[in-house]
Amino acid sequence: MECNPLCQELTSFRVMDVLERASELERQGRHIIHLEIGEPDFPTPAAVKAAAVAAIEAGHTHYTHSLGIPELREAIADHYHQEYGVVVDPERILVTPGTSPAMLLVFSLMLRPGQRVILTDPCYACYPNFLRFAGAVPHFVPLRPEAGFQLDVAAVREVLPDVAGILINSPANPTGVVLESRALKELADLGITVFSDEIYHGLVYTGRARSMLEFTDDCFVFNGFSKRYAMTGWRLGYVIAPERYVERLRTMQQNFFLCTSSIAQWAGVAALTQTAAEVEHMRAVYDERRHYLIARLQQLGFGIGVEPTGAFYVFADARHWTEDSVGFAFDVLERAGVGVAPGVDFGPSGEGFLRFSYANSVEHLEEGMLRLERYLAERRA
Template identity: 40%
Template sequence: MSTNPPGTPAHQASRALQVAQRVHSIEPFHVMEVVKAASALARCGTDVISMSVGEPDFTATELVQQAAIDAIRAGATQYTDALGLPALREAIASHYASAYGVDVDPRRIIVTAGASAGLLLACAALVDVGDEVLMPDPCYPCNRHFVAAFGGKPVLVPSNAAQRYQLTHDDVEARWSDRTRGVIVASPSNPTGTSMTGPQMQQMLAAVRKRGGFAIIDEIYQGLSYDHPPVSALHFDADVITVNSFSKYFNMTGWRLGWLVVPQALVPAFEKLAQNLFICPSTIAQHAALACFHPDSIALYEERRHEFKRRRDFLVPALRAIGFTVPVMPDGAFYVYADISAVAHNDSGDSAAFCLDVLGKTGVAIVPGADFGLAAPARHVRLSYATKLSRIEEAVGRMGRLFGR
C-alpha cells in the first residue's frame, strides 16, 4: 500500500493519466483481430494466405533502391524544405502532365510523410470544431478519424453499387447543411476498388463548389486503374485538394512518402502547418523517389499494374462462382468488396465472425466490413489481391471447398 499522502507529486503520478476525449471517438481496427489470429496460426505452422493487408507484394525498383543508397553515401540526409525537395516537386508536376494530361505548378505541390500526413495537414488546415464533412459509406476508416481528430464531425453517406459506392451530386445536395464544410472522397476507393466516373466527379465537385465548400480527393490508387485511363479531379476543378502517395503504384509503403496538390493561395497555410507538425518528409525517401519517374521504373510499374489486373480478372469471377456477391467490378486499387450473405454459415450473421471462421478453417485471412462504415458492414468483407496469383488461386480453392462449391 502506498505511503504517499494524497496531493503529493508521487501520489499524483501514481494515478492513471486521462487521455484526450478525441481518442475515444476513434474506433479500433477490427482487421487487427484477424491479423493477430492469422499470426497465431502461422506461428503454429498453418499455411496462412493473407488477403487482408492493403500493401503491394512488390517492392521499390532497383533504381529507387540505388538512389537511396547514393543519397546516404553522399550525405544527403539533412532536413529539406518543409514543402519537399524542389526537384521532386518538379518531377511530380511532370508526372501529372504525362500521366493525367494536367498542368500543375510545382509550387502547388507539397511533399508529405505519406498520404496520411497529407490528409492530416488538409484536415488541420480546413476543419474547425463542429464542422461536418461528407464522405461515402463504405470508405477508408482513417478518413473519418482524421476529421474527428480536429474536432470535426464525419458524416457517412450510405452508397451502393449503382453509384459505384461513391458520393454523388445528389448526395451533396441532400446532405449538405449549415454545418457542412466539405467532402472527402477516394477514387479509386478503399475498400471497394471503384472509381468515380468523369461525369460523376465533375457533377459532385460542382455541387460542392456551388456551396463554397472544400473537396479533398484521395487519389493514392490512381496509378492502379485497369479499365480506363485515370482521370485526376484536377482535370475538373483546379481548386480541389488532391492527395497522392508513393506507397501503392510506386510500391514504397514503408518509405512513408506522399504529396498534396493544393490551391496556390493555401500553400502558405499548409507550409506553416507542415513546418510545425512534421518539419519535413524523409530526406532519403525523397531522393530515392526521384528515380520513380525514370522511364525504366515507369515501365516496371506498368508491368506490375497489368499483373494486378490479371489477379483481379481471375479473382472476381472466381469469388462469384463460389457464392460471394460482387455487384460491381472494381476498376482500380487491389480490393474486392463482397457480400457474404449467400456463403455465411455462422449464426451471428457478423462478417467479423465470418472472417475468423474462414481463417480458422481455411487459413485464408480476409477483412470484415466493420472497419469501413455503417452501411451493412455485417454483410460485407474486403479481400486484397496484393499477393501472388498462385496464392490467390489456392485461397479461392480453400474457400470454395469450405462453402461446398
C-alpha cells in the first residue's frame, strides 16, 4: 500500500540529525554542549508539579470535557485579560495536547487543497509541514537580516489576493524577533485570516509582545505551556478561535484526541495562577544569558544585526565563513563538540546562519563559546 502523498512531502528537521549525531558521540564518551535544542533547561515550577500530584490524588484521572476543564479555560481567558487587556470568552478556547495539535486541528479545519498560506522565511521548521499536510501551499515571504528580520507587510500585500491566510510567530523561532505592533495592526486590516503562534509570549526582554487579539478578534491564536512554564513534556497548549469555528473544532477534538490529559490541565491552572515569581526568575536568567551570548558571538565574529529581544534564540550570521550551514553545524559538532542548529532548517533565507539556543546554563554557554573560539582559530589557521 502506498503512503498518503501528503505525508511523503513532509521534510525532516536537520537539527534532529545534529542531535542524533551528538547522542552517538556522547555514547562514544565525548562531552557535547547542546545549543541546538529549543527546550527550557529549568525544572517545571514546584506549584505545577504539586497541582498534578493533587489532581491524581483527587481522582482527576478521567476524560474531561473535550474543550478542556472550565477552570483552565477561565484561567487562560483571565491571563489574556491581565496581559493584553482583551476580553476572551472561555467558550472560544480549546485546550489541546500541546500547541502543535492545536495547529493540526485548525489548519485541517480551515485550509483546502491548493490554498496558499503566507509564512515568513525563516520560520519554525514544522510550519510548512503542517500546511502541506492540510493540502495547502506555503508561500514564503523572505525576512531580511538588514531589516532586523521584521516582517514587511508591503511584501505580504504584493501576494494578495489569492491567499487564504498568514501564519506569524512573535517572538519568533529562530530569530528571537518581536514583531512591531504596527505590523500586527496592518496584518489585521488585510482581510485574510491571521494565525498567530504566541508560544514564546512571556519570554520577552525589552518592550512587550502584543497579542494578535489586541488588533482583531477574527484570528486564531495558538499558545501553550511548553516554553514560558518549562513544561515541554506535559503536552499542554490551546487555541483561541473565532466563536463560529469552535463547534467544529470541538467535534474534531472529540473524534481525534477525545480530550487533553486531565492531569496536565490541572497543572496548567497552577501554572497560570501560582508561578508568577518563578516565571519572572526564568525570564531574568534567560535575559542574562542572552546578553552574554550576543556579546560573545559578536566577539567571535558572528553577525548579529539587530538584537533578538524574545524567545531564547540568537540567529547568528556565519556567512563570511560558510554558505553551507548544515556542513558547518556538523563540523562544529564533530570538531568542537558543540551542537548548533543550521539556519537553512528554517528556510532558504536562513542559509549561512546558525541558531544558538540560550536555554542552557551560563557555564555551558561559556564552555560552548570557548570551544567555538578554538574551532574558529583552527579553521583560520
